[in-house]
Amino acid sequence: MDKFFAITERGSTVGREVRGGVVTFFTMAYIIVLNPLIIGTQTDGAGKYLGGGDSPNLALVALGTAVVAGVMTILMGVVARYPMALATGLGLNAFVTFSIAKVFTWTEAMTFVFLEGVIILVLVLTGFRTAVLKAVPSSLKTAISVGIGLFIALIGLVDAGFVRRTGAGPVPVELGIGGRLDGWPTVVFAFGLLLIIALFVLQIRGAILIAILSTTVLAILVEWLADVGPTVNGDEVNPRGWNLNVPELPGWGNIANLPGWSDVKDLWQLSIFDDIGGFGDAIGSYDAAAYIAIALLVFSLLLADFFDTMGTMTAIGSEAGLLDEQGLPPRTEAILVVDSIAAAAGGAASVSSNTSYVESAAGVGEGARTGLASVVTGGLFLLATIFTPLVAVIPNEAATPALVLVGFLMMTQVKEIDWDDIEIALPAFLTIALMPFTYSITAGIGAGFIAHVLIKVVRGKSREVHGLMWVVAVMFVAYFAIEPLRRLLGVE
Numbered sequence: 001m002d003k004f005f006a007i008t009e010r011g012s013t014v015g016r017e018v019r020g021g022v023v024t025f026f027t028m029a030y031i032i033v034l035n036p037l038i039i040g041t042q043t044d045g046a047g048k049y050l051g052g053g054d055s056p057n058l059a060l061v062a063l064g065t066a067v068v069a070g071v072m073t074i075l076m077g078v079v080a081r082y083p084m085a086l087a088t089g090l091g092l093n094a095f096v097t098f099s100i101a102k103v104f105t106w107t108e109a110m111t112f113v114f115l116e117g118v119i120i121l122v123l124v125l126t127g128f129r130t131a132v133l134k135a136v137p138s139s140l141k142t143a144i145s146v147g148i149g150l151f152i153a154l155i156g157l158v159d160a161g162f163v164r165r166t167g168a169g170p171v172p173v174e175l176g177i178g179g180r181l182d183g184w185p186t187v188v189f190a191f192g193l194l195l196i197i198a199l200f201v202l203q204i205r206g207a208i209l210i211a212i213l214s215t216t217v218l219a220i221l222v223e224w225l226a227d228v229g230p231t232v233n234g235d236e237v238n239p240r241g242w243n244l245n246v247p248e249l250p251g252w253g254n255i256a257n258l259p260g261w262s263d264v265k266d267l268w269q270l271s272i273f274d275d276i277g278g279f280g281d282a283i284g285s286y287d288a289a290a291y292i293a294i295a296l297l298v299f300s301l302l303l304a305d306f307f308d309t310m311g312t313m314t315a316i317g318s319e320a321g322l323l324d325e326q327g328l329p330p331r332t333e334a335i336l337v338v339d340s341i342a343a344a345a346g347g348a349a350s351v352s353s354n355t356s357y358v359e360s361a362a363g364v365g366e367g368a369r370t371g372l373a374s375v376v377t378g379g380l381f382l383l384a385t386i387f388t389p390l391v392a393v394i395p396n397e398a399a400t401p402a403l404v405l406v407g408f409l410m411m412t413q414v415k416e417i418d419w420d421d422i423e424i425a426l427p428a429f430l431t432i433a434l435m436p437f438t439y440s441i442t443a444g445i446g447a448g449f450i451a452h453v454l455i456k457v458v459r460g461k462s463r464e465v466h467g468l469m470w471v472v473a474v475m476f477v478a479y480f481a482i483e484p485l486r487r488l489l490g491v492e
Contacts (some may be wrong), residue, residue, distance in 0.1 A: 019208075024362055029384065033245060035088045037058070070382035073087070076338045077374030084357070095300070116344075133332065144315060144448070159396045211401060309339045316364055320364045358441070423456065427449075434447045
């Protein structure tokens with residue numbers, strides 16, 4: 001096992017890999033609960049719920065989400081041997097649900113996601129995706145890592161309710177509620193953040209995992225004593241409640257009656273292959289405008305998936321010290337192949353495109369350096385299909401302090417950027433700033449790429465721009481202009 005995963009070679013131990021895998025799972029387990037709430041409660045263009053039913057089946061969506069995430073993350077660990085986990089991509093699932101599936105049926109929308117994954121896989125196997133990665137200047141790769149660090153720190157703060165959207169006025173976000181910290185969940189998060197900082201500074205082994213578990217215990221006690229409840233309960237909204245999971249120990253009856261592996265057969269109901277005939281009939285009835293709309297939607301998905309993974313993979317490798325002199329992680333092509341298969345698998349299973357998670361950096365912060373950590377994370381996703389209530393015990397407020405700490409660790413790479421060289425500094429700044437400000441890795445990368453090419457051109461150095469950077473920059477211009485293009489072409 002040590003030789004297969006190169007554990008000693010990468011300066012790690014089995015214990016660190018296990019801890020790292022567990023931490024990564026805890027920081028992204030929310031997707032099992034959140035994905036069904038996003039895609040399982042919405043109707044498609046035909047007025048049907050996910051899977052074509054007349055009523056939502058959130059348990060089945062949660063099961064599919066966990067199974068696909070578990071299998072693909074284990075595949076990442078065994079094939080690519082890289083400490084990076086995959087699951088349904090947030091943002092991508094919302095885009096599919098509220099944009100694509102409102103026009104097309106859910107089967108059609110998921111088929112487009114499946115095709116997007118296949119296209120990316122072809123780009124990997126032809127060497128195009130790896131070539132693009134090699135063509136990116138090292139300064140931009142560093143900026144991508146730093147930007148992702150700020151992005152995941154913001155994710156942690158927002159998911160914990162420490163930073164909130166105002167929803168009105170000129171200021172988009174604020175501290176807590178009305179500019180002040182309020183509510184027991186916020187207190188729990190603050191405790192967790194202070195604890196994880198203290199343990200990290202003291203160089204305690206397992207600092208992140210210890211902090212998550214300790215904060216979860218505190219959260220359970222707080223909920224038991226204060227009966228806080230969730231932020232949203234039916235039509236009732238409690239801004240001082242727990243943002244996603246309510247930290248309550250489940251009763252034995254709930255555990256004993258959980259959906260298990262005997263229910264996996266029901267996942268076929270979600271598969272696009274269950275209604276592939278219906279898709280074939282529909283595709284033949286599309287007019288020219290529909291085909292253009294499909295092409296633009298698939299292009300948007302493809303570009304987001306393409307560069308989100310590139311940024312995440314590079315950032316994690318940089319944090320783990322695994323990048324070579326070209327800024328590439330070991331087994332780059334295998335990583336990209338698995339990620340591409342995951343995108344297609346998410347579409348085929350009707351749980352939306354699966355992609356690499358920046359939360360994997362939390363496991364790296366705990367010491368993970370190899371694919372063994374991914375195998376642990378994937379195994380826990382599969383176990384979560386049986387023990388969902390136990391997973392739900394850990395609230396966001398207990399797991400997200402890890403993202404803030406890892407954001408700091410990734411931010412320290414900013415010193416490697418030459419801020420005195422405008423050709424490097426300005427594209428790097430846009431990359432770093434736009435990731436958290438737009439809540440999008442792709443937007444940050446796109447802005448940096450376009451600025452890099454533009455500055456080289458206006459300075460008369462266009463010959464220094466790699467050919468693939470020209471191609472990608474043009475693609476990003478089209479990506480940012482996708483809505484004007486759709487209106488120009490008369491596509492709704």
